[in-house]
Every structure is written in structure tokens, then in C-alpha cells.
Amino acid sequence: MTIKRRTLLAASAAAGALPLVTPLRHARAQAANTIRIGVLNDQSGLYRDLTGPGSTQAVRLAVQESGITTRGVNVEVAEADHQNKPDVGSTVVRQWLDRDGFDVIVDVPTSSVALAVNTLCRERNKVLLVSGAATSDLTGSACSPNTIHWTYDTWMLSRGTGGAMVAAGGRTWFFITADYAFGHALERDVSNFVRAAGGEVLGAVRTPFPGTTDFSSFLVQAQRSRAQVIGLANAGGDTINSIKQAAEFGITRRGQKLAGLLVFISDVHALGLQTAQGLVLTATFYWDLNDNTREFTRRLGRMPNDVRPSMIHAGCYSAVLHYLKAVEAMGVAAAKASGAAVVERMKAMETDDICFGKGTIRPDGRKIHPAYLFEVKSPQESRYPWDYYKLLQTIPANQAFRPITEGGCPLVRT
Amino acid sequence: MSDFWYDLEPFLQQGTLGLVNGAFYAILSLGLAVIFGMLNVVNFAHGAQFMLGAFVAWMLLNWAGIGYWGALILAPLVVGLLGVVIERTMIARLYKLDHLYGLLLTFGLALIIEGTMRNAFGSSGLPYQVPEAFRIPPVDLGYMLMPAYRFWIVVVSLIVCLGTWYAIEKTKLGSYLRAAVENPKLVQAFGINVPLMMTATYGAGVALAAFAGVLAAPVYSVNPAMGANFIIIVFAVVVIGGMGSILGSIVTGYILGVIEGFTRVYYPEASATVVFVIMAIVLLVRPTGLFGRA
Numbered sequence: 001m002t003i004k005r006r007t008l009l010a011a012s013a014a015a016g017a018l019p020l021v022t023p024l025r026h027a028r029a030q031a032a033n034t035i036r037i038g039v040l041n042d043q044s045g046l047y048r049d050l051t052g053p054g055s056t057q058a059v060r061l062a063v064q065e066s067g068i069t070t071r072g073v074n075v076e077v078a079e080a081d082h083q084n085k086p087d088v089g090s091t092v093v094r095q096w097l098d099r100d101g102f103d104v105i106v107d108v109p110t111s112s113v114a115l116a117v118n119t120l121c122r123e124r125n126k127v128l129l130v131s132g133a134a135t136s137d138l139t140g141s142a143c144s145p146n147t148i149h150w151t152y153d154t155w156m157l158s159r160g161t162g163g164a165m166v167a168a169g170g171r172t173w174f175f176i177t178a179d180y181a182f183g184h185a186l187e188r189d190v191s192n193f194v195r196a197a198g199g200e201v202l203g204a205v206r207t208p209f210p211g212t213t214d215f216s217s218f219l220v221q222a223q224r225s226r227a228q229v230i231g232l233a234n235a236g237g238d239t240i241n242s243i244k245q246a247a248e249f250g251i252t253r254r255g256q257k258l259a260g261l262l263v264f265i266s267d268v269h270a271l272g273l274q275t276a277q278g279l280v281l282t283a284t285f286y287w288d289l290n291d292n293t294r295e296f297t298r299r300l301g302r303m304p305n306d307v308r309p310s311m312i313h314a315g316c317y318s319a320v321l322h323y324l325k326a327v328e329a330m331g332v333a334a335a336k337a338s339g340a341a342v343v344e345r346m347k348a349m350e351t352d353d354i355c356f357g358k359g360t361i362r363p364d365g366r367k368i369h370p371a372y373l374f375e376v377k378s379p380q381e382s383r384y385p386w387d388y389y390k391l392l393q394t395i396p397a398n399q400a401f402r403p404i405t406e407g408g409c410p411l412v413r414t
Numbered sequence: 415m416s417d418f419w420y421d422l423e424p425f426l427q428q429g430t431l432g433l434v435n436g437a438f439y440a441i442l443s444l445g446l447a448v449i450f451g452m453l454n455v456v457n458f459a460h461g462a463q464f465m466l467g468a469f470v471a472w473m474l475l476n477w478a479g480i481g482y483w484g485a486l487i488l489a490p491l492v493v494g495l496l497g498v499v500i501e502r503t504m505i506a507r508l509y510k511l512d513h514l515y516g517l518l519l520t521f522g523l524a525l526i527i528e529g530t531m532r533n534a535f536g537s538s539g540l541p542y543q544v545p546e547a548f549r550i551p552p553v554d555l556g557y558m559l560m561p562a563y564r565f566w567i568v569v570v571s572l573i574v575c576l577g578t579w580y581a582i583e584k585t586k587l588g589s590y591l592r593a594a595v596e597n598p599k600l601v602q603a604f605g606i607n608v609p610l611m612m613t614a615t616y617g618a619g620v621a622l623a624a625f626a627g628v629l630a631a632p633v634y635s636v637n638p639a640m641g642a643n644f645i646i647i648v649f650a651v652v653v654i655g656g657m658g659s660i661l662g663s664i665v666t667g668y669i670l671g672v673i674e675g676f677t678r679v680y681y682p683e684a685s686a687t688v689v690f691v692i693m694a695i696v697l698l699v700r701p702t703g704l705f706g707r708a
Contacts, residue, residue, distance in 0.1 A: 217682075236538070249559065274541070
């Protein structure tokens with residue numbers, strides 16, 4: 001063989017680090033009167049369908065519907081792929097904030113990336129509107145005067161799905177946890193909830209993220225624990241593979257229950273109702289919930305790959321709409337001068353949009369709105385495309401999220 | 415059950431499951447080894463071709479009503495033909511150049527194929543059910559319940575791997591192939607169409623990847639990234655087994671699947687890296703790989 005092994009190894013390493021594509025639109029004149037919005041999320045990996053280009057589409061809709069551009073303010077929207085890697089995300093955000101004069105970063109799924117960007121935005125006094133990331137630390141130990149955590153968080157998921165499973169008699173738990181900030185936070189929050197309700201956590205297994213395809217080894221360990229509930233503290237493609245393989249191994253047929261702690265509508269679509277039916281999940285938005293959410297879905301138009309909007313997409317729309325209201329109220333110059341001032345203004349105003357209805361933003365940066373407990377329909381119950389959920393319970397806004405005193409956010413004590 | 419058996423249980427469970435993953439590693443690394451051994455091309459598009467196999471199976475089912483068994487034959491043919499086109503129009507032009515060019519070309523192809531599929535089908539993947547014949551209760555092995563379909567994966571992969579090994583090492587056609595690698599001009603002089611043989615070899619290697627893709631469709635999410643998750647590990651398998659060694663890639667594939675399974679019990683966080691740790695150790699101790707000839 002004449003090829004060098006070293007060449008092959010170097011190339012293998014290079015394949016791991018795919019080229020970063022950042023479609024930046026460079027800053028030019030009129031900068032003083034221009035608001036620059038950067039949508040940072042997963043454009044190519046396992047979270048693409050629930051965030052990705054759909055989030056950008058939702059942000060553009062918010063900009064259009066705010067009408068701010070008709071009143072003489074320029075708004076530019078750019079998007080970038082963080083590949084679920086904190087270092088890649090940080091590099092993009094540094095460029096955006098330091099070189100290109102961006103004012104606000106939106107979405108940022110993948111909690112590890114969101115926590116990194118959270119620090120950057122605070123240091124540079126810009127605005128971070130988190131819709132995609134879930135870790136409740138964003139309004140807890142890592143809370144920031146520059147950040148609003150909009151759509152959902154790990155505490156809310158624990159309260160919703162975890163609470164429902166405990167109420168249904170699931171007292172012993174075993175977790176299959178994605179091994180990064182989000183999985184850890186979700187496992188922690190659900191564990192607290194289970195223990196507070198008198199239940200017991202028998203164990204957990206941490207699965208490498210990203211890049212785990214086969215979950216059968218972990219499922220068999222969960223089965224062996226004899227826990228009544230197997231909690232899936234993962235998301236997107238990981239959840240899909242876990243649920244698909246759990247069905248294959250007949251986990252639920254032997255009496256153990258599967259708790260998908262974070263399930264998105266695109267996951268249900270990918271699993272098919274045959275496999276997904278009966279799953280209980282918590283969300284703050286469902287496209288077919290009421291006339292308003294259907295109207296939002298209609299206005300959003302055709303989404304990439306014909307998916308229906310996820311709660312993350314809805315959150316991006318709602319957050320940017322409210323942000324632009326605050327910008328208009330205080331003036332573009334003042335808004336560009338201080339991100340913290342914009343966030344302060346946003347907290348002082350009541351939120352109102354067709355996705356989440358009326359709501360508020362707490363001092364710790366937590367956006368408050370109701371959450372919904374859904375059950376996935378069976379193939380027989382589903383009557384039209386994407387008719388997937390039936391509503392089990394509405395969790396009122398004042399109960400859906402962690403009480404402000406329990407998060408340990410330093411902003412609250414002062 | 416005694417304590418001894420209870421302690422041994424996870425070992426047996428993960429060993430058995432590891433064999434299933436090893437089956438995929440074996441088929442994929444076998445295809446790579448065949449292509450590399452015969453064409454001297456490092457086929458980075460192998461993961462994408464694996465993924466295409468799964469997607470073609472889905473398309474056959476949803477667009478043409480052809481089920482799993484038909485797809486097991488047709489999908490490798492379709493994707494293999496695509497491989498033939500790629501070899502004829504692109505890769506064949508690079509044989510005279512440095513190997514890096516082939517590697518870069520196939521890597522670029524992989525990115526294009528995956529990006530195209532992502533744009534067309536999204537990242538969440540598509541549902542593909544376990545075929546009807548295997549929708550029976552899992553088999554009780556005493557220490558675990560094993561879905562029947564996973565047994566099928568292990569059995570069929572063994573048959574395919576051994577069949578390929580036999581074809582290359584023991585048949586007349588295989589001897590032509592190996593001769594053509596050693597001295598293509600001489601073999602050509604004997605009246606054998608070497609370029610055609612190269613094309614067929616690449617097509618067959620790609621078809622193997624697609625075959626593994628069809629096998630994987632019912633157990634893994636059929637999504638554009640499914641091959642990318644595998645391919646880096648599979649390259650490590652090829653390096654550990656010894657570059658271009660057919661038997662080495664097969665044996666190493668199964669062994670590494672099992673070792674990875676054990677890691678998932680005792681130190682799950684490391685299960686994604688253990689293969690590369692082993693690769694580093696093997697390269698230090700035996701630079702030509704476990705089965706490689708110096």
C-alpha cells in the first residue's frame with residue numbers, strides 16, 4: 001500500500017471538524033439606525049428540525065409583523081450554525097458582537113452553547129433571547145441582566161412530564177442522560193421533583209453527546225435497574241433513537257414506563273404515531289392548540305421540510321416581537337447603547353402574542369406563560385397531517401415554572 | 415439467580431449487543447477495505463452511501479410500495495449503480511494522482527450528499543418499521559431479551575462478510591482482482607479489462623455500504639447524519655485491523671463492537687472514544703495494524 005496511514009488519520013480528524021459556514025451580512029452605513037439580529041442554532045445536526053432555519057423564518061415573521069421597518073428602523077437578520085459546539089458558537093458570537101455590531105442573539109439551542117453565549121452577551125452588554133436551550137441554570141445560578149429565557153426550561157419539563165409520571169404511580173426512576181449541560185440539568189431537576197414527591201432515583205447512565213446512535217446498551221441497563229420509569233433526559237435525534245429502540249426491545253411491554261422528558265413535534269413525526277402513541281410530553285406551544293396557534297402556523301407559511309412549528313420556533317417569534325416593541329419604546333440609539341436596559345424595558349412590559357397569549361417576564365429573566373401536558377395520539381385518532389397531540393392538562397402560568405426564590409439567581413436577592 | 419450470574423449478566427448483555435454494532439462496523443469497514451485494497455482510494459463517502467441505502471429503502475417503501483426484503487436487494491443495486499457513475503465520471507480520473515485527491519473528492523461528495531438529503535428530508539429522520547417477519551416477541555436468552563431482528567443483523571452480516579472474503583481470497587475473479595492491484599499493466603496485457611474491474615469493485619464496495627444502510631433502517635433513525643456518526647469509527651476500525659486487510663477489517667469490526675459495548679456498562683461517558691484509544695495503542699505497538707502486512 002502506497003498511501004500513508006498518517007494521511008488517512010489526519011483526514012479522519014479533519015472530517016470531525018466540518019467547515020464553519022457563517023452567512024454574515026456585513027455592516028455598512030446607517031449602522032446607528034439598524035438593529036442586527038443574529039439567529040444562532042443548529043443548522044445541520046440533530047436539533048436542526050426543531051430550531052434551525054425554522055427559527056430564522058419565525059424571527060423574520062416577527063420583524064415583519066412588528067412593522068418597525070415601516071417606521072424608519074432598519075432590521076437585519078443573520079443566521080449561523082453552531083454545530084452544537086460551545087467553541088464554535090462562541091467564535092460566531094464574538095464575530096457578531098465585536099466586529100459586526102450585532103445587538104441581539106436569538107434561539108441558541110444546546111445548553112452548553114447557550115451558557116457560553118450567555119457570558120459573552122453579558123460581558124459585552126448585548127441581549128440574549130434564549131428559546132432553544134433548556135437548562136434552568138439560565139435563570140438560576142447563571143442568570144444575567146442581559147438574558148431572557150423565553151420558551152421552556154428543564155424545571156418546567158420536570159414539573160410537567162415528571163409530575164404526571166409520578167402522579168400516575170411512577171415512584172422509582174432510572175435516567176438515560178445526554179452527557180452535557182442540558183442532560184445534566186434535566187436529570188437534576190426531574191430527580192429533585194421525584195424525590196420531593198417521595199419517589200426514588202435508582203441510577204442514571206450518561207450517553208456521549210453528540211454522536212450516540214445505538215441506545216440499546218443503555219436501555220438494557222435501564223431495564224436491569226427495574227425502575228418503574230425510564231426517564232429520557234435527551235432531545236431531538238437522541239430521543240428519537242431511544243424511543244425507537246425501546247419499542248424494539250419491548251421495554252414498555254414488560255411494565256416499565258418510558259418518560260420522554262423533552263419531546264418535540266418533529267420527533268413525533270420522525271417516530272411515526274405507531275411508535276410514538278401514548279407518549280406523554282410537556283410543551284408551551286402546539287401548532288393545533290387553538291385558533292391563534294393555527295393562525296401563527298398559517299402566517300409562518302411553509303416551513304423547511306414541511307414541518308410544523310415547534311415551541312422553539314414560536315418562542316423565537318414571540319421573543320423578537322417583544323424585543324422590537326421595547327426597542328421602539330426606548331428608541332434605537334438607547335437600545336443599541338445598552339443591552340441590559342433593553343432587557344429591563346422588556347421585563348417592565350407585559351408580553352402579548354398569538355403563540356403564548358399574555359405573559360410576563362420575571363426579574364430573573366424567566367418568561368412566564370402556561371404549559372401544556374399532551375399525549376400523543378394513536379394512528380386511529382389522528383385525522384389529518386400533523387394531528388398528533390391531545391391535551392391532557394393545562395398547567396397555569398404561575399405554576400409552570402420554578403418559583404423565583406428557588407433558582408438561586410443573584411439578580412433576585414439584590 | 416446466584417450473585418455470580420447476576421454480576422456476569424451485564425457483561426453478557428453488552429457483549430451480545432456489541433456484536434450487533436460490530437456487525438455494522440464489520441460490513442462498513444469491509445467495504446472500505448475492499449475499495450482501498452483494490453483501488454487505493456480512501457472512500458470518505460462511505461458513510462453517506464450507507465445513509466443513502468437506508469433512504470432508498472424508505473423511498474422504495476413509501477413511493478413504490480416495495481418492502482424490506484425487496485429493498486435489501488434493490489437499494490444496494492441502486493446505490494451501487496450510483497457508485498459506478500461516481501467512479502466512472504470522477505474517481506477514475508484521479509488514479510494517477512496522489513491519494514489525497516481521492517480522499518478529498520470523496521469527502522466533498524459525502525458533504526454534498528448529506529447536505530442535499532438534509533435539505534430534502536430534514537434532520538429528524540424518517541420512520542421505518544421492523545419488517546413483519548420479525549415483529550415477534552424478543553427472544554429470551556436467559557440473561558436478556560433480544561429482539562429477533564437484531565439476531566438477523568448479526569447472522570446476515572456474518573454471511574455477507576465471509577462471502578465477500580471468500581470471493582476475494584478464494585475465487586478466480588478474486589485472484590484477478592488481487593493481481594490487478596499488484597500489477598495492473600501485466601493483468602491488462604493478459605486481456606483482462608482492468609478499468610472495468612475497478613469500476614465493478616467500487617460499485618460492489620458502495621453496495622455493501624448501502625446494504626448495511628438497509629439493515630440499519632429499522633433500528634436506527636433514518637436520518638442524513640446516520641452515516642457520519644459511523645464513518646469515523648469505521649475508519650478507526652480499518653486502521654486497527656490493518657489497512658486493506660479484508661479479514662482484519664471483519665474481525666476487528668466485531669471485536670470493537672463488543673469492546674464498545676463493555677465500555678457502555680463500566681464507563682459509558684467514554685464509549686464514544688474507546689475505539690480511538692485502542693487505535694492509538696495499536697498504532698504504537700503494531701504500526702501496520704493487527705492484521706496488516708508490513
